[in-house]
Amino acid sequence: xxxxxxxxxxxxxxxxxxxxxxxxxxxxxxxxxxxxxxxxxxxxxxxxxxxxxxxxxxxxxxxxxxxxxxxxxxxxxxxxxxxxxxxxxxxxxxxxxxxxxxxxxxxxxxxxxx
Amino acid sequence: xxxxxxxxxxxxxxxxxxxxxxxxxxxxxxxxxxxxxxxxxxxxxxxxxxxxxxxxxxxxxxxxxxxxxxxxxxxxxxxxxxxxxxxxxxxxxxxxxxxxxxxxxxxxxxxxx
Numbered sequence: 001x002x003x004x005x006x007x008x009x010x011x012x013x014x015x016x017x018x019x020x021x022x023x024x025x026x027x028x029x030x031x032x033x034x035x036x037x038x039x040x041x042x043x044x045x046x047x048x049x050x051x052x053x054x055x056x057x058x059x060x061x062x063x064x065x066x067x068x069x070x071x072x073x074x075x076x077x078x079x080x081x082x083x084x085x086x087x088x089x090x091x092x093x094x095x096x097x098x099x100x101x102x103x104x105x106x107x108x109x110x111x112x113x114x
Numbered sequence: 115x116x117x118x119x120x121x122x123x124x125x126x127x128x129x130x131x132x133x134x135x136x137x138x139x140x141x142x143x144x145x146x147x148x149x150x151x152x153x154x155x156x157x158x159x160x161x162x163x164x165x166x167x168x169x170x171x172x173x174x175x176x177x178x179x180x181x182x183x184x185x186x187x188x189x190x191x192x193x194x195x196x197x198x199x200x201x202x203x204x205x206x207x208x209x210x211x212x213x214x215x216x217x218x219x220x221x222x223x224x225x226x227x
Contacts, residue, residue: 006156032212032213034215036218041202041221042220042221043219043220044157044218046215046216046217089157093212099144099164099208099209099210099212100145100208100210100212100213100215101147101162102216104156104158106154106155106156
């Protein structure tokens with residue numbers, strides 16, 4: 001049973017436009033959410049996070065929105081750049097988990113066309 | 115400079131052989147993790163360790179073993195009992211204080227011939 005789902009395996013966007021990556025979760029105990037970016041044959045790198053007490057967190061071109069009632073979060077990238085082309089993973093941590101144990105979604109491959 | 119190293123980058127193994135993947139961190143992190151990524155799939159947790167000399171099975175521990183004799187090191191052994199060992203293996207670490215992200219190593223691509 002997947003507790004974190006990224007229902008779109010891929011997304012294609014034109015350079016300069018907005019990219020919106022979505023993530024849904026089922027565990028109401030999740031209290032901290034993260035987005036990672038991963039290039040092929042490399043380890044994921046941390047992008048941005050949000051605590052469940054907030055509904056928005058912004059860092060430069062990246063904004064994460066959290067809708068707790070819908071158990072849904074999204075990552076907005078504006079404007080999208082070709083270098084943003086990568087696989088993006090959504091991850092969540094449960095309140096009752098030790099430390100920073102994370103549950104990952106299946107990932108969405110973003111392709112930004114020049 | 116601090117970080118997580120995994121070696122080797124690419125590893126080839128004959129079927130039926132055990133192989134050990136290295137993971138070292140100098141970030142002074144208490145917790146370390148091993149994940150496996152298969153093509154088109156997310157990260158699945160194999161084993162994790164919150165403290166030295168202690169480790170726990172993740173979601174797909176069968177056919178794998180680990181040790182945590184030092185804080186800096188968390189080697190993963192892929193045994194011959196693992197049915198589909200060909201995958202990309204990622205090691206991560208994090209402080210145990212909450213609201214910290216996991217830091218990942220560059221990964222090891224294991225191919226069984």
